């Protein structure tokens with residue numbers, strides 16, 4: 029008997045091991061969260077290292093914003109060389125594109141499916157350029173005084189760039205106040221461009237929204253002002269003006285990334301099975317269950333319906349119940365959405381792009397193909413991290429293309445005045461496309477149409493508190509609205525099964541059950557007969 | 562009558578397996594998406610843990626099977642397979658007798674042998690291997706990884722269904738024993754109730770084995786006369802015949818023949834089995850007669866020598882002997898003789914005989930078949 033008790037103990041031993049591992053899990057997430065390279069808010073010491081209001085050079089009478097830049101560089105010498113290498117300045121970078129060699133790509137020349145492209149519209153687009161005066165291709169990228177230090181370093185909040193002014197600030201801003209209140213960028217500095225990309229708040233990313241200047245932990249667990257209150261550069265660690273992190277939708281190579289694991293390590297969970305999931309699933313997938321939590325984001329942009337004017341020939345604005353534009357004569361029709369569930373794709377950090385010179389081979393046109401597949405793992409791995417499942421905002425729409433040449437086109441949308449072939453003034457596609465294509469030096473056949481396009485925006489921000497992250501059955505379910513219902517290039521327990529095996533199995537179980545009942549029933553009946561005999 | 566059929570470890574192993582397979586089936590189906598019960602993470606946790614327990618259990622069981630030689634119970638056999646199937650299809654309804662008997666040395670019928678062997682060498686290993694592949698060959702952190710989980714999952718799921726079907730049939734078939742619950746009670750207590758015929762067959766089987774063991778021992782150590790007693794005691798224990806029943810009484814009702822001869826060579830007692838083996842109508846026809854009656858002259862001489870040895874106090878397991886039956890036909894049996902002691906004097910000889918005629922005939926036939934087969938093969942090869 030004793031031996032048996034020992035045996036029971038040995039055999040149930042795994043249970044005790046696993047149970048011990050489990051019990052650690054229940055502990056409060058906040059207090060046990062494993063962090064490296066990070067100082068918690070409570071432990072941070074806020075020291076003011078320098079007070080710019082004491083420098084006389086910043087008290088001079090600044091005639092031009094460039095004079096502020098020169099004053100900055102007077103002390104911070106050589107910093108301009110760092111800036112000039114930064115693609116916030118160049119709007120372009122040379123990267124290896126999968127299977128096409130080196131390509132020079134960036135905001136300067138790429139097309140998207142929002143405002144289409146910056147070429148031929150520089151004057152207004154460069155409002156988000158960290159420089160002064162990039163209104164056309166004559167802009168001198170080697171002129172250091174053209175650098176706009178203030179847009180990033182102003183902490184007074186009164187510095188603003190003006191629309192259509194090629195990056196110059198509004199007239200009349202007190203540049204002395206601004207210059208004397210500079211410091212490390214705050215979220216407002218980054219946000220002024222990164223929230224507003226695509227011509228409106230949260231239009232592009234869906235996970236970068238002006239509400240994040242002051243939001244709760246529910247909206248963004250990192251930035252929540254009721255929580256850790258982290259600024260952008262807490263993660264986007266910057267040294268010598270090299271800002272880590274690149275827009276996934278535009279970067280082709282997997283480098284200079286910001287990762288969750290830089291603070292959370294590769295094994296952030298108590299539960300080893302979940303850590304293992306992290307080998308194939310980006311943290312973002314479970315931890316960003318929905319995006320556009322505070323304000324809507326644009327999901328659909330149809331340029332083909334643009335150009336409808338009122339009786340007097342004036343452009344229209346129509347707004348939906350939430351106050352979002354759903355029609356603008358200059359841009360077309362929009363669909364917005366809030367608290368959106370992401371779509372999920374394999375992604376290994378590499379992306380391909382539909383360049384303006386590429387012929388269209390696929391409809392909807394894939395503006396930026398995220399590279400990745402289930403099979404991109406182990407020995408087949410294309411990058412050092414292999415493909416993982418990512419949450420993605422997919423922005424869909426219709427935009428003009430050259431029907432004969434079968435390419436996407438650059439459109440001249442912006443001009444100050446009518447008659448300069450800008451679509452937003454003249455509402456003439458033909459002329460605007462011709463002007464846009466001429467600007468970039470590419471042929472236009474003269475015939476345009478509208479083609480559907482899709483652009484992929486992997487999500488990184490608006491991480492939810494752990495209690496709201498996805499759970500097993502959000503994916504491990506055979507329901508059609510399982511999160512991974514459409515990512516079908518691999519077998520996943522709980523979602524997939526072989527219909528043959530399941531059906532045959534079920535039939536066998538039912539048959540054996542029926543068989544047993546019949547056999548048993550007959551035995552009872554026959555036995556009874558025997559007794560009567 | 563009750564016999565002790567399942568040892569402690571066996572019963573433990575069986576019920577532990579029941580618990581684990583049941584747990585694995587329920588949690589496995591939840592993981593599979595068939596239903597929601599414990600919650601996915603809990604189901605996975607329980608499944609993974611129970612599977613480790615099962616693996617440990619199976620390792621112990623393998624060890625046990627080999628150290629005890631019990632693995633032989635699972636050697637497949639075609640003998641009576643057809644009869645067993647027919648029994649389940651028709652016989653059972655007519656109240657026919659089981660074509661096979663549960664014996665300690667042969668406790669499974671041929672159908673069981675096949676089924677259990679299949680589970681042991683195919684289904685359980687496949688479940689274990691595919692299950693461990695799920696755990697360790699899926700994520701790209703090991704040296705080797707699978708291209709995908711699909712094949713593994715299909716095998717594992719199919720195995721799960723097979724096990725569930727097995728469990729349904731298995732549980733039902735436990736009710737086909739002597740009484741509906743006797744098989745299940747046996748697995749709990751170790752003691753199984755069997756019918757008369759079953760008990761006899763089992764006794765003969767045991768006796769034969771016991772005698773063989775004794776024989777082997779006596780050959781090497783012929784001085785030890787108490788060895789037969791030991792053998793009988795062992796038999797008694799092995800049979801698990803409950804101690805309150807006198808062994809001799811059991812023997813008296815068993816297939817084994819019993820005889821006692823006094824010093825003059827006169828049969829003093831024979832049992833019914835003995836009489837029928839010699840084709841006498843009843844023991845009375847024999848009692849009082851001289852033992853030469855049942856031997857050929859040559860064998861009689863030999864027997865006399867043995868008889869005299871036994872009278873001097875030796876125990877002789879007289880291997881295979883030939884008997885002449887009442888009707889003149891010839892039979893074969895094994896015999897063991899021990900002295901009958903009263904006070905300090907040997908007053909006679911007693912012993913058991915076990916019929917081997919059928920076996921010898923079968924062996925003969927087998928041999929003939931073999932020779933015929935060899936001839937056919939030789940002819941064919943010649944051409």
Ligand code: HEM
Nearest residue numbers: 521585586589590593605612688689692693695714721724
């Ligand atoms: C040593 C034996 C076993 C091992 C190591 C094992 C292991 C596993 C593992 C690792 C999984 C994947 C889910 C998870 O991580 O928990 C799984 C799934 C499953 N197991 Fe087992 N298991 C074993 C025995 C069994 C048995 C005996 C049954 C049923 C009678 C069973 C039924 C299932 C089912 C139905 C699934 C879901 C399959 C799917 O939908 O992909 N398993 N098993």
